[in-house]
Amino acid sequence: MTSPTAARPTAERLARRRPSPAQRQVTRIRWRTTAVFALTTALCLTVLSVLALRVDTASRADALTTALRTEAAALSDVIAPNAFTSAESLASLDLSRLDTIPTDRTVTVVGVLTPEAILYASPTQSSLPADAELRRRLHEQQADPEVRDSFAPDATGRELHWATAPVLAFSPSGRSVVGIVLDGGPLPGAAQHAELRSRLIAISAALLVLAALAGHVIAGFATRPARRALQSLERFQIEASHELRTPLSRLRLMVDNAEEAATAVERSAALDRAKDEVDELASLTTALLMRARSAPDGATAVREPLRLDQLVAVAVEESPGAQDVAVDAVPVVIEGAPEVLTQAVRNLVENALRHGLPPVRVRVDEHGIEVTDAGPGVRWRDRRRVLRPGETAGGGTGSGLALVVWAARLHGGDVRLDEAPGGGLRVRLRLAGRPAGRG
Known part of the structure; x- marks a missing residue:
């Protein structure tokens, strides 16, 4: 072989110089797959975050409900260690003992009332629900005395969670509800709930970015066979057009020389050279077709x-x-x-x-x-x-x-x-x- 002349661009470099429409389409498919993967992940993370926040709220509400019901019943026992015979006896009771209850209790508002008056309110009477709500709760206890819980705003409009326990009076004719003990407070852990929400947002954003990157990589692996097949086909097209052009040009020149030959000997020599060129062209064509018919991994x-x-x-x-x-x-x-x-x-x-x-x-x-x-x-x-x-x-x-x-x-x-x-x-x-x- 002779020494190499000036290097010319290879077919592979020509194929890679500018992406073809088919390669750009494969790239768009990869990005669309990445977008679908990211959107699906975002939807799943959003649903999971919402469910986590709701579970957190529900668990805190359940814990508060249990605490309110327990403390309402306990407060009822504190203010009524002995059975009453009438609402007047409850009104005559010194309720200042409620101020001695430890302040680390769950509830923040406590009230004691009878059908006639509010006997005790802590921290203030405006902390209790509106009068209509108090009458409704008293009526419910008179109809069916048991510890109840519900949500209701206080006098300032703030939504609180309340529990109500009856104060019973016993007489020869039976028992009756002479008053109620009301305790309540806001849902605890608002700061922790806000922190949980912030963490979920940050974690979801990080997971979304990782999912998008993973989706892009997976889409790249999925489209790699198609990209390689396209690159192989485009390399073959460029290579075939490049390699066939030179022998075809030489063959045309040889045929022209044969037509212009002055003697039969020159014409015969030119035709012999043309035949050799045809043989070389046939060999080249066979090689190119063999490569074109076979998959890159030789599967065919x-x-x-x-x-x-x-x-x-x-x-x-x-x-x-x-x-x-x-x-x-x-x-x-x-x-x-x-x-x-x-x-x-x-x-x-x-x-x-x-x-x-x-x-x-x-x-x-x-x-x-x-x-x-x-x-x-x-x-x-x-x-x-x-x-x-x-x-x-x-x-x-x-x-x-x-x-x-x-x-x-x-x-x-x-x-x-x-x-x-x-x-x-x-x-x-x-x-x-x-x-x-x-x-």
């Missing part, structure tokens, strides 16, 4: 047991210039795709004949295929570059070695370029895994 390539040595011998024999190629092969049976390996061998041989110098030798063993020539070789810093699609170290199209690399990857192997013994280039197509057997 049919593998079967085959004699690698016989396949190489036939491929070399069918290659132009086969008389200048020596084959040294041992019988080896492997699992492989015959069409892919055949085209890879042809490309290696044609590449060595076009860019190298005789003798060209092909060796087959258990490790794969090795092709050497006596040409100038490829500088070590250019050996990776010439294996990429669209790159070349000479006047070719840059597709031959790229297809060999693809064939190697399809069979779990790789391609390595190094210096041949005695000078020249050695290309080793290594096939992974143990051979199926020996012939």
Whole structure:
């Protein structure tokens, strides 16, 4: 092979330079999936936060209800250690003892009243519910004496939670309600509830951001096969148009030269060159179509047991210039795709004949295929570059070695370029895994 000329852009770089409409559509699908994932997460977090706040409110309300009912009954026992016989006896009772009750109780408002008057109110009478509400509660207790709880505003309009316990009077004719004890207070833990709400908002926002990032990553993984397939297709389109343009132009020039030839000998020579160009174009077209029909992972390539040595011998024999190629092969049976390996061998041989110098030798063993020539070789810093699609170290199209690399990857192997013994280039197509057997 000759030394590389000025590097030209590869087909892959051309494909990546500007996203195609199909790639932009895949990107939009990814962002839409991310948005749907984020919105769904936001809805779920909102529902969970609302439920958490409601559960917190309900639990605090239940705790307050239990405390109010218990303390209302206890206050009733405090002010009435003995049974009353009438409302007048309750009114004559000294209720100042209620002021000695510890101040760490749950309730903040306490009231004692009879049908005729409010006997006690703490901290003030305006802290109690309105008169109509007090009469309603007294009427309920007279109809059915038991500890009750409910919500009602105080005289200032503040909504409080109340519990009412009856004060009973006993007489020979039976028992009767002569008054009620009323205690109440606001729902406790308002500051803690507000702190809980703030924490839920902060945590939900953080989880939403994490969910959006996770959704974006998941959508990226989900769309990666489609993106890779599109990139592969677009690379093939660019590569095919680039690689077919040069041989077609040369073929047209050769046909024009044949038409303009002055003698039959010149015309025959021009037609022979055109035929060789057609053969090269057919080989290139076969390689491109083979790559186009196969998935990037080779899923559509049919593998079967085959004699690698016989396949190489036939491929070399069918290659132009086969008389200048020596084959040294041992019988080896492997699992492989015959069409892919055949085209890879042809490309290696044609590449060595076009860019190298005789003798060209092909060796087959258990490790794969090795092709050497006596040409100038490829500088070590250019050996990776010439294996990429669209790159070349000479006047070719840059597709031959790229297809060999693809064939190697399809069979779990790789391609390595190094210096041949005695000078020249050695290309080793290594096939992974143990051979199926020996012939």
